[in-house]
Amino acid sequence: MIPLRIGLVGCGMIGAAHSAVLRTIADALPEHLELVAVADPDAHARQRMQTFSGWQHAYADHAALLRGAPVDAVFVCTPTAFHAEIVRDVAAAGRHLFCEKPLAMSLDQARDMHVAVQRAAVRTQIGLVLRFSAVYWVMRALAREASFGDPMAVIFRDDQCLPIRGVHDTAWRADRRYTAGGTLIEHGVHDLDLLTWFFGPIARLRAWQKNRAGHAGIEDYVAVELAFASGLRAQLVTVWHDMLQRGSNRRLEIFCPRGFVASDADMIGRIRVQRGDGAEESVSWDEVQARFAELGIADARFREWTGVPYLLQDLSFIEALRAGRDPEPGLAVGVEAQRLAAAVYAAAERDEEIDVAAFTGARVHG
Secondary structure, three states, rough: OOOOOEEEEEHHHHHHHHHHHHHHHHHOOOOEEEEEEEEOHHHHHHHHHHHHOOOOOEEEOOOHHHHHHHOOEEEEOOHHHHHHHHHHHHHOOOOEEEEEEOOOOOOOHHHHHHHHHHHHHHOOEEEOOOHOOHHHHHHHHHHHHHHHHOHHHHHEEEEEEEEOOHHHHOHHOOOOOOOOHHHHHEEEEEEEHHHHHHHHOEEEEEEEEEOOOOOOOOOOOOEEEEEOOOOOOEEEEEEEEEEEHOEEEEEEEEOOOOOEEEEEOOOOOOOOEEEEOOOEEEHHHHHHHHHHOOOOOOHHHHHOOOHHHHHEEEHHHHHHHOOOOOOOHHHHHHHHHHHHHHHHHHHHHOOOEEEOOOOOOOOOOO
């Protein structure tokens, strides 16, 4: 059995997260995975990652990695501004690829990247990690219980300390040359994708945004009113605040005629459920893990990693490639998430409701 040979570009915070889980997978399944090479212009960063995770080779840039390392697939974990060039080059080299979100700096750029990978006939996955959350898989299943009736209202709050300090210390996120925008596209894009994964296509939306921190082109507040094709209404608020100890938090509430599902956890935590006239119940984290396993998503070999969606996400990519099938979610899902973000920005800038189905705007952020 020949291991899948992996390269990784970008040795910052998110690259380190992928490196750690890839090392875990490789240690558990050495016949499935080989960590071949990393690349980053920061010599200290790439050497640190090489030492920590045991990568065989380290290069200053992705071009050198593609020339010098025998890799089958590449993880793209750089600031957003560099995704397009790297994705096109990786695809042109015939390597499969995993790209972190958001896909691109603009909707046009995202579409061009998708065309490039289609022409190259390589397999791709976008890093929309919430699709691998046990909490959200179980919430999705609960909200679909027939006795609840169809969802009628959703409230989703996403707040995080502005990620230029603290645990998400990435200074480039305050520099519009390197980031696609602020809290919506760089963080809330997860939420837009998750809502469509839960509830289907969005028909119309309105939005409002603010920039209180003062970083040019980096909004720190976006509120969105969403109308789904099903008739469901939802409110999404995504905020970058300045409270270091608060960290990162999501609260999702789903109201049905005869049911309620909510959680303050996006990766590890309990779920609150109320059925009809009964009392509100708490689904413990242990129960969430058990129900996630029953849904058939969790890999039995990594049951103890249920609360680490990054590992489940990367494992899904690796196993798809080894099986010769397209990973999910693919880059087309990343393009759609980018289109939804572009529609939100357009609604906020124009102060008008956007027909999402008809929206073809090319700008992600003004």
